Amino acid sequence: MATSAAPPAAATERTAPANPTPANTAPASSAPLLAVEDVAKTYRTRRREVTALRELSLDIGAGEFVTVVGRSGCGKSTLLRLLSGLLPVSAGEIRVAGQRIDGPPRQARCVFQDYAQSLLPWKTVAGNVRFGLRHAYEPAEGGHDELVAHYLDLVGLGHAADRYPWELSGGMQQRAAIARALAARPQLLLMDEAFSGVDALSRAKLQDVLLHAWAEEGLTVVFVTHDIDEAVYLADRVVVLHPEGHGLLADVRTGLPRPRGQVVTRELPEFLHHRRELLHMVLD
Amino acid sequence: MTSNPTATRTPGAVPLPAALGPTSATTSATGTPRRRPWFLRALRSRLFGWLVFAAALLAWQRYATANPSPRYATVSDVAVQWWDQILGGRLLTATLQTLRTMLIGYGLAAVLAVVIGVLMARVRLVYVLLEPPLELLRPMPISAVIPLLILYLGIDDAMKISVVAVAAFFHILLNAYSGAGSTHRTMMDTARTFGLTWRQTMAEVVIPAAAPSIFVGLRSALAASLVISVVVGMIAGNDGLGHLLMIQQQSFQVTDLIVGAVTIALLGYALNAAFLFVERRVLHWHFGATRTHD
Numbered sequence: 001m002a003t004s005a006a007p008p009a010a011a012t013e014r015t016a017p018a019n020p021t022p023a024n025t026a027p028a029s030s031a032p033l034l035a036v037e038d039v040a041k042t043y044r045t046r047r048r049e050v051t052a053l054r055e056l057s058l059d060i061g062a063g064e065f066v067t068v069v070g071r072s073g074c075g076k077s078t079l080l081r082l083l084s085g086l087l088p089v090s091a092g093e094i095r096v097a098g099q100r101i102d103g104p105p106r107q108a109r110c111v112f113q114d115y116a117q118s119l120l121p122w123k124t125v126a127g128n129v130r131f132g133l134r135h136a137y138e139p140a141e142g143g144h145d146e147l148v149a150h151y152l153d154l155v156g157l158g159h160a161a162d163r164y165p166w167e168l169s170g171g172m173q174q175r176a177a178i179a180r181a182l183a184a185r186p187q188l189l190l191m192d193e194a195f196s197g198v199d200a201l202s203r204a205k206l207q208d209v210l211l212h213a214w215a216e217e218g219l220t221v222v223f224v225t226h227d228i229d230e231a232v233y234l235a236d237r238v239v240v241l242h243p244e245g246h247g248l249l250a251d252v253r254t255g256l257p258r259p260r261g262q263v264v265t266r267e268l269p270e271f272l273h274h275r276r277e278l279l280h281m282v283l284d
Numbered sequence: 285m286t287s288n289p290t291a292t293r294t295p296g297a298v299p300l301p302a303a304l305g306p307t308s309a310t311t312s313a314t315g316t317p318r319r320r321p322w323f324l325r326a327l328r329s330r331l332f333g334w335l336v337f338a339a340a341l342l343a344w345q346r347y348a349t350a351n352p353s354p355r356y357a358t359v360s361d362v363a364v365q366w367w368d369q370i371l372g373g374r375l376l377t378a379t380l381q382t383l384r385t386m387l388i389g390y391g392l393a394a395v396l397a398v399v400i401g402v403l404m405a406r407v408r409l410v411y412v413l414l415e416p417p418l419e420l421l422r423p424m425p426i427s428a429v430i431p432l433l434i435l436y437l438g439i440d441d442a443m444k445i446s447v448v449a450v451a452a453f454f455h456i457l458l459n460a461y462s463g464a465g466s467t468h469r470t471m472m473d474t475a476r477t478f479g480l481t482w483r484q485t486m487a488e489v490v491i492p493a494a495a496p497s498i499f500v501g502l503r504s505a506l507a508a509s510l511v512i513s514v515v516v517g518m519i520a521g522n523d524g525l526g527h528l529l530m531i532q533q534q535s536f537q538v539t540d541l542i543v544g545a546v547t548i549a550l551l552g553y554a555l556n557a558a559f560l561f562v563e564r565r566v567l568h569w570h571f572g573a574t575r576t577h578d
Binding site for chain 1: 468469470471473474476477478479480484488489492493495569570572573
């Protein structure tokens with residue numbers, strides 16, 4: 001029911017020309033797109049219980065770009081699987097657009113680290129994007145062929161439409177996965193270590209492709225990474241999980257200027273300041 | 285893992301016997317930078333095998349001509365007889381009858397086995413209900429079931445088709461089951477987060493992902509179906525190649541018997557070639573994804 005009101009709002013947001021800093025206006029809104037309330041996750045094995053996360057609360061507003069960092073084992077991947085509805089919470093609740101989730105929320109799409117197992121190898125790159133259109137949150141108006149071309153161009157894969165995923169480099173495959181996720185026109189894009197599997201140059205390219213798509217499509221992005229530089233470079237807000245999964249250690253609004261550039265942004269004093277501070281937090 | 289662009293082999297892709305096919309590396313010798321000497325290349329070519337085979341036929345021909353005996357026939361006799369009988373109709377009719385029985389039984393088995401195999405892999409209740417009886421039936425030799433089926437179904441098409449279907453069924457079932465049960469977790473997560481219904485997940489993700497495995501089963505089932513469709517004609521036939529062979533054996537027609545055997549061999553070869561033709565088209569993505577870089 002709430003959804004009948006949602007599409008027009010999202011559509012206007014999408015058709016509006018790229019606002020380079022959509023996040024500046026977003027956090028003030030009263031109802032966050034994504035609300036995590038006192039969530040805990042406990043894995044039960046036969047012998048014992050392992051608590052991956054507890055007492056975690058977090059609100060993310062529409063249009064925000066949030067990265068999640070933390071020491072390995074702090075539960076950041078668990079958090080993303082909870083947000084994507086692939087794992088049930090053990091306590092607390094997660095709400096997307098005000099509704100408690102019980103399974104994958106319709107508004108969200110995921111980009112996984114393991115792109116080779118996420119793209120459908122029997123479909124071309126265009127076929128995979130078409131899959132995203134067919135299973136969209138917001139059914140697309142207009143011809144599918146033009147939309148496929150639009151999303152491929154958005155990630156710079158227009159030339160590879162008819163190729164198969166396994167013919168492409170890792171970075172290009174992950175761009176195809178991003179295009180597929182965007183083609184489903186989600187409000188929320190969830191990414192779990194999505195760029196960890198590719199080489200450094202492809203990674204920089206993927207970061208810029210993602211920032212471009214985020215600005216163009218008016219998305220909200222939650223991005224889990226173990227790479228502090230990547231976290232600061234991409235986000236407006238970096239969330240640090242407590243090393244034992246006990247709530248949040250820090251919630252930093254970086255406020256770095258946009259648009260960002262691989263060279264310029266990474267040399268900014270504010271960038272280096274946040275990077276130093278966050279590294280201390282994660283390492284100590 | 286795949287950051288190395290020369291490694292086109294997808295990590296975690298099931299390296300199933302796809303390489304069994306005729307796509308072996310023998311034909312790709314043309315573009316290699318360092319060429320082997322011609323006689324080594326000839327030894328590696330499939331043509332060499334055919335030439336040796338032809339030489340063996342020639343030796344047989346010469347031996348059989350030099351030492352005539354009713355116990356064997358010359359190659360040329362067999363060839364002439366085969367041609368006559370195919371044109372004469374009796375052999376052709378029998379072959380078509382066998383082929384018809386086989387294809388209907390095989391087709392039924394393929395549909396049933398894929399459906400049941402996928403359901404067993406993906407619906408716990410179906411697995412629980414069907415696994416015990418199927419595991420009991422599976423090791424039973426099909427020839428042991430034929431007398432029972434004759435009792436219930438007679439010796440007509442219904443029985444023969446059923447026997448072929450049963451023989452083919454388990455080959456396909458096991459592969460469909462294991463293929464549908466081993467869809468990668470990330471792929472299932474992808475289907476879930478894109479909001480696919482159960483049926484969409486089966487049709488768009490699970491079954492295509494299981495296709496390479498299903499084709500392995502379909503291929504071994506094809507061979508089994510041919511064997512059984514001939515055998516069932518021998519045991520309980522009133523038509524078909526098996527029946528024809530039995531009649532000829534009883535009248536000591538050696539040439540005709542060899543003609544029959546040759547016909548079955550040719551039929552098997554043609555069926556396999558047709559199968560590979562289809563497989564290469566349906567699974568081209570799989571062969572591409574699992575091929576080592578050339």
